[in-house]
Amino acid sequence: RTAAVYKILVLRVFRDLHKTRRHVFKDDDRALTAARLKINDEFQKNKNETSEENIKEMLKMARAVETILRENVIQGEHVEQNKILLRPRESLLLDNVPYSDTPRNKTRP
Incomplete structure (x- = not known):
């Protein structure tokens, strides 16, 4: 891939991380600020990276962080x-399925 393609991919994941940050930490100014500073700092630290392999790994890590934030973080307030x-987001709420010692028969006659 060319440097221009990686630049587009990096900017896209940067934007997606900030979008997820705003959604996950909505109404929590302290968390919003801390997450913004951390995201910006990590991207700034690596802005001169030229190794294609390192860039791929960092993009993979950034996507994993974005997924964890989106799928696993719940806001709490004392x-x-x-x-x-x-304050779980609607996307995190799942139907509660009662536990059963005997599994259901998946095929019905």
């Missing part, structure tokens, strides 16, 4: 001394 209010 509302009392020993209580935290969780």
